Amino acid sequence: MFLLQATKTTDSSLILLLGTIGMLILVIGLVVFIILHQRKVSRYQLQLQRLEQEQQKVLINASVRLQEEERQRIAADLHDDAGPLLATARLYLSENLVNQDKATQLQSIFQARQILDDTIQLVRNISHSLMPPTLKNFGLESAINDLTQKISGAGSINASSRFHEYKERLKPEKELLVFRIIQELVNNILKHSNSSFIHITQNRQNNHFVLRVHHDGRGIIQSDFEKLNKSNIGLGLKNISSRLRVAHGKIYFEKDASQTYYKVTIEIPLDDPFESN
Structure with a gap:
C-alpha cells in the first residue's frame, strides 16, 4: 500500500x-x-x-x-x-x-x-x-474656365468646367499651385489620352477644396501613379506631387465604376499651410 x-x-x-x-x-x-x-x-x-x-x-x-x-x-x-x-x-x-x-x-x-x-x-x-492675369485678377474659377474655353475653341476636344462652391478665393499662392496642377493634368490628357471630353468640377468636402478632372480617354489609376512617381519617368506627375506637397494636398487617380471614364480628384486643405510652415 x-x-x-x-x-x-x-x-x-x-x-x-x-x-x-x-x-x-x-x-x-x-x-x-x-x-x-x-x-x-x-x-x-x-x-x-x-x-x-x-x-x-x-x-x-x-x-x-x-x-x-x-x-x-x-x-x-x-x-x-x-x-x-x-x-x-x-x-x-x-x-x-x-x-x-x-x-x-x-x-x-x-x-x-x-x-x-x-x-x-x-x-x-x-x-x-508666371502668373496668368485672369487667375490674379478674377480667381481660380475664371482661370480654369478660360483654360477649358481655349481648349474647346481649338475644336478637337470638348472641355468644360463648373464650380459649385467657390464663394471665397484661396490664397494667391495656393491658387497658383492648384492652377498649375490642373494645367499639368490637362496637358497630360491632351497629349496621351485621346479623350473626346474633359470636364472639371469643384466643391468643398470636410474643410477641403476639391477639384475633379473627368475624361474618357486612356488614363491611369492610383497604383500606376505611385509606380510612375517612384520611377525615373513621369516628370510631369512628379511636378504635380511636388506642388501638392507644398499645398499639403492629396491626389487620387481612379476609373469610374461604369468603366467609361477616368477621374482625378485633388484635395487641398482650406486651412492655410503656407502660414503653418
Whole structure:
C-alpha cells in the first residue's frame, strides 16, 4: 500500500514537472516569437522609412528640376528674344542719331519705339506665363474656365468646367499651385489620352477644396501613379506631387465604376499651410 502511494506521488510529481517544463517551453517560445516579430516589424518600419526618404528625394529633385527648367526657359526667352530686340533698338538710338537729318531721326525713333513695344509685349507674355492675369485678377474659377474655353475653341476636344462652391478665393499662392496642377493634368490628357471630353468640377468636402478632372480617354489609376512617381519617368506627375506637397494636398487617380471614364480628384486643405510652415 505504501509502495503504491509512493508510486502515485512520483507520477504526480513527474506530471507536474513535465507540465511546468511544458509551460516554460511555451512561455520561452512565446517570448522568442514576440522578439522575432518585433524585429521583423522594426525592419519593416526601417524599410518603409527608407522608401519614404527616397520618395522625398525624388519629389525634391523633381521640384528643383521644375524650378530650374522654368528659370532656363525665362533666361532663354530674355536672352534669345528680348536681348536682340533691345540691342536693335539701341542701334536706332545711337550717338549718330543727332547728326542725321530730321526725317531720318523720326524714322529711327519710330523704329526704336516699335521694337520697344515688341519687347514690352514679350516681357508681358513672360510675366503672364508666371502668373496668368485672369487667375490674379478674377480667381481660380475664371482661370480654369478660360483654360477649358481655349481648349474647346481649338475644336478637337470638348472641355468644360463648373464650380459649385467657390464663394471665397484661396490664397494667391495656393491658387497658383492648384492652377498649375490642373494645367499639368490637362496637358497630360491632351497629349496621351485621346479623350473626346474633359470636364472639371469643384466643391468643398470636410474643410477641403476639391477639384475633379473627368475624361474618357486612356488614363491611369492610383497604383500606376505611385509606380510612375517612384520611377525615373513621369516628370510631369512628379511636378504635380511636388506642388501638392507644398499645398499639403492629396491626389487620387481612379476609373469610374461604369468603366467609361477616368477621374482625378485633388484635395487641398482650406486651412492655410503656407502660414503653418
